[in-house]
Amino acid sequence: MAGPGVTAAEARERIRHGEHTGPTVGLAPGHVQANLVIIPEEHALDFSRFCVRNPKPCPVLEITEAGSPVPRTLAPGADLRTDVPRYRVYEAGELVDEPVEIRNYWRGDLVCFLLGCSFTFEAALLAAGLRLAHLDQGRNVPMYATNRECVPSGPFRRPLVVSMRPYRPKGVPRAVSITARYPMMHGSPVHIGDPEALGIGDLEQPDFGDPVDVHDGEIPVFWACGVTPQAAALEAGLPLVITHSPGHMFITDRRDAEYAL
Amino acid sequence: MAGPGVTAAEARERIRHGEHTGPTVGLAPGHVQANLVIIPEEHALDFSRFCVRNPKPCPVLEITEAGSPVPRTLAPGADLRTDVPRYRVYEAGELVDEPVEIRNYWRGDLVCFLLGCSFTFEAALLAAGLRLAHLDQGRNVPMYATNRECVPSGPFRRPLVVSMRPYRPKGVPRAVSITARYPMMHGSPVHIGDPEALGIGDLEQPDFGDPVDVHDGEIPVFWACGVTPQAAALEAGLPLVITHSPGHMFITDRRDAEYAL
Structure with a gap:
């Protein structure tokens, strides 16, 4: 398991309070950063199956409960509605917003997928x-x-x-x-x-x-x-898809070395 | 990708025709054998999330489409209703049958999870x-x-x-x-x-x-x-859960060596 993850939590707190809205490269070094794809629960099983079938591009680290923005295994103290520096909001595949938090887009049926990242x-x-x-x-x-x-x-x-x-x-x-x-x-x-x-x-x-x-x-x-996986989610034409903005990743409590074989 | 997988297909054909109803250890050597858990689609996202959260006991190799018994990435020519030598059928967590095929239990909402096995x-x-x-x-x-x-x-x-x-x-x-x-x-x-x-x-x-x-x-x-994962599925008390019988695994077309890092 990760250590206390203080630097990750600190980085997320800065992000949550709008003190950091840029790319996350170099933040909280040694901590796993993750891709984020948020879709309605109705399509989450299909998306999960897509990821299982294509594990190299789509390695799933966490799937949240519908309506819960808490990634309980990667960062139980985090909130995926506010802890990413910049999001992209798509409606029917069209980019409609690029906000720094998504509380006003949040719904009870949204499921968050966190996926491994090349960082x-x-x-x-x-x-x-x-x-x-x-x-x-x-x-x-x-x-x-x-x-x-x-x-x-x-x-x-x-x-x-x-x-x-x-x-x-x-x-x-x-x-x-x-x-x-x-x-x-x-x-x-x-x-x-x-x-x-x-x-x-x-x-x-x-x-x-x-x-x-x-x-x-x-x-x-x-x-x-x-x-x-991001492009697959967008191109599926779902009514709502929210992702991180490129390079603006979610910083987890887990350490890179935990995942090394 | 796997080679032609002839021996795996042959083994499955013998199993499908009731010519082999015993444990699968040693059959089609070199081919991946998999654990099988079949549950109603209603619970499949929760189960998928359970597997993502517990990857060491629950490494998911394939999730089928609801109602389809075909594991399209592991063995596109197979039928999961007939190609396992012996099944266990549970209703509300109680073992009710241990048949050699499950065509009469099959429903349009069943989803098959295939998981890696220590063989x-x-x-x-x-x-x-x-x-x-x-x-x-x-x-x-x-x-x-x-x-x-x-x-x-x-x-x-x-x-x-x-x-x-x-x-x-x-x-x-x-x-x-x-x-x-x-x-x-x-x-x-x-x-x-x-x-x-x-x-x-x-x-x-x-x-x-x-x-x-x-x-x-x-x-x-x-x-x-x-x-x-089998025990987790049974103990959840779902109306219907079907698994392989212990040691009576599903033989895939994929080779063990494909999965070696």
Whole structure:
């Protein structure tokens, strides 16, 4: 189990009181940050099944009770209506608001899914001396829609989204084995090398995030990405879906190292 | 992905036609065998949440659509109404039947959960030269209710059940690291040594399975057990719950090695 998680609770308190409304990267280091997808209970079983069928992009860390904003296993003192720095609210798949709290959108039938995020394995890569090109270049990680369909469930169906990090050949095996230790944070890569085999025509035109320079001799390495479940939820056309805003994650009490195999 | 899975499909066909009604241990070697819990859709989200909250005893490999007996990701050609050698049917928590197929119990609102099973890691232990005392002694693995409550969800709440395998001290680290490679089959042990710390008063009186002799110098090693989700489903008092009969597992097309980290 986690230690007292003081720094995580402190970070959430600052966020709750509007003192931090920006991205969460670097906050409460060592603590698991999570993707958030909130949907009506009516669709929660279908979404849960979608996640079970596609565990690499959709590793579920917690599902809350309908109407409860408390993630009881990840952070029992937190409130998912206020403790994320910025949310995105979608109605019938259309973005209608990007607020700093969602109390006025809250309903008794809403279920929160918290999913593992690549921040955990990125910290492990950095700790092992494997640099992150997007960090070095001051950009967001590039993400791409692929030609690989996820296994559908009910209204949830979409192609896998991947994130890409380039490495030199000698770094690739270490990047694989380090990230494989975190199956609940997308785990090992889904693909190494040829972008075209994933249906990615041009690495310089990511579907989400920013392009990064891939230098001569570097190989693009692709990991399953948490944008997949978010996009699946949006594209299902549900009357209401609420997610975190990109990079504005939920900070849990749990520690990255607890999830390492 | 799995190979053609011929031996698994063949084994299921024999089972479907009543040519094999016994335990499945040793059938279609190398293929993942799974625990089965079938419950009404009304309770499936609560049960899914219970599994997410207690991943070591309850690693979910597949959730079927309500009314569909086809496990589309584990064995798309299978039928969960006929392809398990023996079932147990419970009404309001009471065992009412132990049939070889459940077509006459089937309903349009039933959802099947398939969960990882220790057979996968036991094969890996044996392959590494780590013997299984219960196998050597011709018994079923001993299983114990513990004093550790699972995190509840809706009507699902019960203490963790563990299985026990004794090893000499030099074997214990290898037993840990080998089973840790299979997080979807209960993963690494939850406890090593002192049974009393788990609330187990007498190793010779297991709650399920048979006692095994623990020899001088051997240490009891405890793993989370798939009886936990079964027992949680039964004890919730649902009008109808169907499970596999102990040891009579569902044989999937997927290979053990696919799940190894």
